């Protein structure tokens with residue numbers, strides 16, 4: 126396939142995918158309204174129009190298609206297992222009244238009832254996003270991806286691919302077979318799968334505190350060259366000093382208490398080899414796009430995100446510098462912030 130054809134088919138596929146999740150996003154809003162459980166909240170800061178959001182999302186998809194054209198990354202996979210996907214969409218919609226009822230009473234405690242809760246830190250045993258079972262149940266692990274993509278109108282995967290591009294750029298001219306990437310808080314393995322498809326010989330590891338999510342990641346990575354999945358806390362990683370070439374962390378930091386963010390950063394700096402790459406992707410912060418700050422203000426009103434209000438004003442760049450991670454680049458793909466750093470070593 127010619128480069129332009131590849132780019133066009135990537136754009137077409139992504140546009141269809143976006144349309145599907147946009148429709149699901151509207152269905153969820155409509156059901157929430159019908160149930161009389163919409164949350165009225167007027168942010169004090171400005172919010173973007175839907176048009177503005179969609180235009181920026183289109184730019185995200187275009188950047189991805191250009192990377193495919195330039196052979197930096199392979200195209201994003203098309204849909205697989207459509208029946209399983211539809212079954213999960215059905216279960217997400219069926220779960221909605223329960224989650225909204227808990228939201229109405231500010232109850233984020235179902236995770237505490239899970240058997241796994243005894244073995245995790247208390248800050249973690251809560252129903253993030255009001256997900257039933259928090260991160261600790263199989264039901265939550267099976268619904269997470271469709272819930273997140275519905276919330277982001279299909280942009281979660283393309284935002285992760287912005288992190289993937291940073292990794293692929295770093296790998297140009299390097300020998301994959303001798304290198305290892307660690308995805309901290311790998312969740313259901315969506316990023317690891319993309320990384321495996323782009324870099325088939327790279328050593329891959331993922332760490333997450335949720336056994337149920339790691340199980341889902343195993344399912345998701347089945348059939349590909351294996352990745353090592355480790356059940357552990359990011360603030361105490363069972364990995365040697367200077368043992369990893371690339372660390373990625375996607376949508377984790379906004380869910381950590383401020384002091385744990387610093388512990389995790391110190392751990393990342395510890396396990397990275399000198400000159401190793403750190404690729405961080407998470408929510409925008411206040412001031413990154415001043416016209417969008419109202420969205421960040423409204424997010425923790427709609428979803429249980431106990432540490433988000435601090436996250437959006439935290440000094441991430443200062444924290445990374447203090448841990449010995451030197452700045453390479455910072456950008457804001459759509460609703461996310463992508464920070465690329467490297468462990469200080471000579472001119473890195």
Ligand SMILES: C[S@@+](CC[C@H](N)C(=O)[O-])C[C@H]1O[C@@H](n2cnc3c(N)ncnc32)[C@H](O)[C@@H]1O
Nearest residue numbers: 260310311312333334335338357358359375376
């Ligand atoms: C919002 S999800 C993001 C998952 C994945 N990175 C993605 O791109 O979808 C947050 C993930 O962080 C994990 N997590 C939260 N706190 C953690 C910690 N202290 N140590 C390890 N994993 C943690 C959760 O189990 C969950 O899988």
